[in-house]
Amino acid sequence: MAEKTWVRMVTAQTPTNIAVIKYWGKRDETLILPVNDSISVTLDPAHLCTITTVAVSPSFDQDRMWLNGKEISLSGGRYQNCLREIRARACEVEDKEKGIKIAKNDWEKLHVRVASYNNFPTAAGLASSAAGFACLVFALAKLMKAKEDNSELSAIARQGSGSACRSLFGGFVKWIMGKAEDGSDSLAVQLVDEKHWDELVIIIAVVSSRQKETSSTTGMRDSVETSLLLQHRAKEVVPKRIKQMEEAIKNRDFGSFAQLTCADSNQFHAVCLDTCPPIFYMNDTSHRQVKIISCVEKWNCSEGTPQVAYTFDAGPNAVLIAHNRKAATQLIQKLLFCFPPSSDADLNCYVIGDKSILKDAGIEDIKDVEALPPPPEIKDAQRSKGDVSYFICTKPGRGPDLLSDESLALLHPETGLPK
Ligand SMILES: Nc1ncnc2c1ncn2[C@@H]1O[C@H](COP(=O)(O)OP(=O)(O)OP(=O)(O)O)[C@@H](O)[C@H]1O
Numbered sequence: 001m002a003e004k005t006w007v008r009m010v011t012a013q014t015p016t017n018i019a020v021i022k023y024w025g026k027r028d029e030t031l032i033l034p035v036n037d038s039i040s041v042t043l044d045p046a047h048l049c050t051i052t053t054v055a056v057s058p059s060f061d062q063d064r065m066w067l068n069g070k071e072i073s074l075s076g077g078r079y080q081n082c083l084r085e086i087r088a089r090a091c092e093v094e095d096k097e098k099g100i101k102i103a104k105n106d107w108e109k110l111h112v113r114v115a116s117y118n119n120f121p122t123a124a125g126l127a128s129s130a131a132g133f134a135c136l137v138f139a140l141a142k143l144m145k146a147k148e149d150n151s152e153l154s155a156i157a158r159q160g161s162g163s164a165c166r167s168l169f170g171g172f173v174k175w176i177m178g179k180a181e182d183g184s185d186s187l188a189v190q191l192v193d194e195k196h197w198d199e200l201v202i203i204i205a206v207v208s209s210r211q212k213e214t215s216s217t218t219g220m221r222d223s224v225e226t227s228l229l230l231q232h233r234a235k236e237v238v239p240k241r242i243k244q245m246e247e248a249i250k251n252r253d254f255g256s257f258a259q260l261t262c263a264d265s266n267q268f269h270a271v272c273l274d275t276c277p278p279i280f281y282m283n284d285t286s287h288r289q290v291k292i293i294s295c296v297e298k299w300n301c302s303e304g305t306p307q308v309a310y311t312f313d314a315g316p317n318a319v320l321i322a323h324n325r326k327a328a329t330q331l332i333q334k335l336l337f338c339f340p341p342s343s344d345a346d347l348n349c350y351v352i353g354d355k356s357i358l359k360d361a362g363i364e365d366i367k368d369v370e371a372l373p374p375p376p377e378i379k380d381a382q383r384s385k386g387d388v389s390y391f392i393c394t395k396p397g398r399g400p401d402l403l404s405d406e407s408l409a410l411l412h413p414e415t416g417l418p419k
């Protein structure tokens with residue numbers, strides 16, 4: 001290594017993803033190997049993403065990490081597994097201009113610093129661990145010049161958090177469960193990129209950004225140990241659904257896509273209820289989810305063909321996938337009628353992300369929300385102010401990116417400390 005002290009840094013951005021065929025249950029807890037395949041849609045990083053800067057310097061005396069500005073420990077097994085796997089694949093790095101020369105073997109002795117920021121609530125059921133671990137692995141791989149492709153990197157991100165492996169790609173992504181005991185064939189592949197089905201619009205109703213009581217890890221462990229429905233689901237239901245879902249995505253068949261997405265979300269929550277002790281991810285806010293589900297089901301039924309699909313992860317937030325902009329425009333009108341912002345709220349903060357949907361819906365201010373007609377398919381539709389914290393309008397998005405603009409780095413280029 002050169003004498004002079006230097007800091008080498010890489011910054012990356014990685015999207016989050018939402019499963020339309022859920023991963024729930026592990027056959028190996030340490031390697032994070034699932035009991036079934038799963039399929040997800042990657043969300044547009046413009047609205048939901050993680051940004052991570054990783055740095056290496058001979059002056060660093062230990063590995064350190066800051067998440068959303070606060071220092072956290074990297075000693076946990078999941079972080080250690082990711083760091084170890086990437087270090088094992090590190091290659092020689094040379095930057096003559098900066099006087100950097102790192103031989104392959106040097107990586108074992110060098111320490112890293114990581115700063116990461118989620119532009120959405122952490123640990124609240126919006127898959128922060130997915131975007132977070134995918135970004136960590138992607139950024140470290142670039143820092144260390146690892147030659148692995150994104151599928152190979154996904155098998156490392158998987159060891160940070162299962163769902164993270166699907167965030168290595170944009171569009172629709174399948175996590176193949178694999179058979180090998182060492183997990184080498186349990187990785188993500190892209191089914192189609194984000195341009196394949198770009199008319200879809202995704203609206204997330206954030207009902208609560210509080211941390212959930214039962215983590216996905218603990219919840220699925222209990223389900224594997226106690227739920228017979230989970231065994232049946234993994235063996236009989238999911239393999240068929242995966243094939244049908246792949247077909248629906250390939251053919252942009254929204255009817256089948258919506259039916260499979262809603263059914264799979266409902267079955268995942270049924271497995272949670274079938275777990276001992278039962279897990280109620282929608283517990284304290286259940287009336288809101290019932291209202292959203294019944295609004296979508298009634299509308300789909302009245303149209304004769306599905307307009308919107310709903311899916312809920314391990315938390316109360318609803319993810320609604322609309323067939324196209326027309327359906328999304330109608331959906332936001334119905335949602336804002338049923339869940340208007342509280343009187344003092346700013347509409348600009350109540351609907352975030354792609355605000356052009358609001359414009360299409362002819363909604364510019366609170367007065368427009370108050371003037372919305374009740375959805376005709378819902379008898380005695382009631383308005384419940386304050387039941388939704390905010391809505392995020394987004395769409396299917398692309399996979400990880402390197403950010404070359406140094407001003408976006410979260411670590412100081414000279415000190416390697418958070419900016
Ligand atoms: N940007 C990040 N970089 C690295 N790790 C992260 C990042 N964001 C979150 N994590 C890790 O993920 C954990 C949160 O994961 P958890 O599964 O509880 O919540 P979630 O992913 O937001 O929700 P869910 O998986 O149910 O959708 C954090 O405690 C942290 O360890």
Ligand SMILES: C[C@@](O)(CCOP(=O)(O)OP(=O)(O)O)CC(=O)O
Pocket residue numbers: 018019021022023024032038129160161162163164216217218313314
């Ligand atoms: C309901 C889910 O979101 C569960 C995600 O679980 P995690 O990936 O967060 O769990 P660990 O692998 O233990 O970290 C469904 C899904 O994303 O497929």
